[in-house]
Amino acid sequence: MRGGAELSRHTTTVIAGGGVSGLSLAAHLAVADHRHPVVVVDDGSHPLDDRTWASWSDRPGLLDAAASRWFERIRVHVNGRTTVIPLGRYRYRVVRGSDLRSVVRRYTDPLPHFTFHRGHVDRADQDGVVVDGDHVRARWVFDSVIGPEVPPPSEAQLGFRGWYVRSERAAFDAETPTFFDFRTSQDHGASFVYVLPFDAHHALVEHTSFTASGALEIPRVQQEALTEYLTEVVCTGGHEVEREEHAVLPLHAAQAQRRxxxxxxxxxxxxxLKASTGFGYQRIQRDSEAIAKSLRRNGHPFDLPEPSGRFRMFDAVLLDVVTRESAQLERAFGALFRYRTAEPALRFLDEATTPPQEWKLFAGMPAPVYLAAAGRRLSS
Ligand SMILES: Cc1cc2nc3c(=O)[nH]c(=O)nc-3n(C[C@H](O)[C@H](O)[C@H](O)COP(=O)(O)OP(=O)(O)OC[C@H]3O[C@@H](n4cnc5c(N)ncnc54)[C@H](O)[C@@H]3O)c2cc1C
Incomplete structure (x- = not known):
């Protein structure tokens, strides 16, 4: 590890934060033949070990070797019915933090100009970053830890509490994650349970809810919902919670000022993060690839695809609707996932559908409720 003074002599590209976005970008820069020194600075405050990300994709990705599980179908329970739906051209994969790190290091370790530094980034500014009090000059800074001076307003928040559970009985279907199950109370916000199975006895069981920005998270409600779900729906016959994770993520439909x-x-x-789902892993992969491509082609990292105004509007409208009327979340998910495969819904969530495809997907959602929300959005 190098000290601040030495860093400043060598560094031209600083990646602040070595989590998903920092590591993914380092790997993409390495394969894009980025010739200038790159240093990833992380203070270890959010260790990668024990972290897991799940995401869907319909194409191969640079870091696919980090996936420890791949699924070809999902289960949904919506409007009183359980359905197992194939993913079509998509696959759902699970990546563990330790695997992500080792796959990224396969790309960066052979390149001596890629280094990893343990340090706390205090500030990022025009000509570099301040790491543990030392100014480090940099041509480019990729910042995943400080953020824009003025964050965009948040439309809603996604609260989740996940239990890593060991069940007495072989209660989990090891081949089929449950994307959403609405068999828990909707009294404290639009919510569902998500299940990511590791094997028949082990799974991550997560209570997820969309609430208005600033609403208080009520751990007791989430814990009771999880206990009820495990006891009465999964029928574990007794279970142990081995680990818990929880977070409240602000959801922004508006674009952050990134540069x-x-x-x-x-x-x-x-x-x-996609505002209507809270998923970010796959979007971060696409963004890392685009940044590396822009640097290679243009000598700067800013030639990135413009975020779609249409999809931001859809996200904002959905969040408006479900935070006012919690039962609408189940109706919306039911409408999106009503097809023979999950492909139309996943393509929509990937923001890769056309307007005619979107109109088909929206049939089955109550038009007046959504038009009223769109009207509020446009007039705000
Ligand atoms: C609990 C949880 C589970 C999630 N699960 C999923 C999922 O399954 N699928 C999905 O698509 N999305 C998921 N997300 C959303 C999103 O994909 C993740 O939050 C993802 O980790 C975001 O990547 P990031 O690089 O922005 O942040 P992080 O991965 O959190 O990386 C930030 C890094 O910066 C370091 N750091 C922080 N402050 C400083 C500082 N001042 N100086 C130096 N280093 C610093 C931390 O140690 C950390 O390593 C989840 C989010 C949470 C909170």
Whole structure:
């Protein structure tokens, strides 16, 4: 590890934060033959070990070797019915933090100009970053830890509490994650349970809810819902919670101001979480690839695809609707996932559908409720 003074002599590209976005970008820069020194600075405050990300994709990705599980179908329970739906051209994969790190290091370790530094980034500005009090000059800064000076307003928040459970009985279907199950109370916000199975006895069981910005998270409600779900729906016959994770993520439908001089914000702070789902992993992969491509082609990292105004509007409208009337979340998910495969819904969530496809998907959702929300959005 190098000290601040040495860093400043060598570094031209600083990646602040070595989580999903920082590591993914480092790997993409390495394969794009980025010739200038790159240093990834992470303070270890959010260790990668024990973290897991799930995401869907319909194409191969650079970091696919980090996936420890791949699924070809999902289960949904909506409007009183359970259905198992094939994913069509999509696959759902699970990546563990330790695997992500080792796959990224396969790309960066052979390149001596890629280094990893343990340090706390205090500030990111025009000509570099301040790491543990030392200014480090940089041509480009990719910032996943400080974020824009003025974050965009948040439309809603996604609260989740996940239990890593060991069940007495072989209660989980090891081949089929449950994307959403609405068999828990909707009294405290639009919510569902998500199940990511590891084997028949082990799974991550997560209570997820969309609430208005600033609404208080009530851990007791989430815990009771999880206990009820495990006991009465999964029928574990007794279970142990081995680990818990919880978070409240602000959801922004508006685009974050990502660029400040030579600083580009990446990851969650760069607005890469999809506002209507809270998923970010796959969007971060696409963003990392686009940044590396822009640097290679243009000598700067800012030639990135414009976020779609249409999909931001859809996200904002959905969040408006479900935070006012919680029962609408089940109706919306029921409408999106009503097809023979999950492909139309996943393509829509990937923002890759055309307007005619979207109109078909929206049939089955109550038009007046959504038009009223769109009207509120346009007049705000
Ligand atoms: C609990 C949880 C589960 C999630 N699960 C999924 C999922 O399954 N699928 C999905 O698509 N999305 C998921 N997300 C959303 C999103 O994909 C993740 O949050 C993802 O980790 C975001 O990547 P990031 O690089 O922005 O942040 P992180 O991955 O959190 O990386 C930030 C890094 O910066 C470091 N750091 C922080 N502050 C400083 C500082 N000042 N100086 C130096 N280093 C610093 C931390 O140690 C960390 O390594 C989840 C989010 C949460 C909170």
């Amino acid at each position: 400040r001089g030579n600083v580009l914000t990446i990851g969650t702070r760069g607005g890469l």
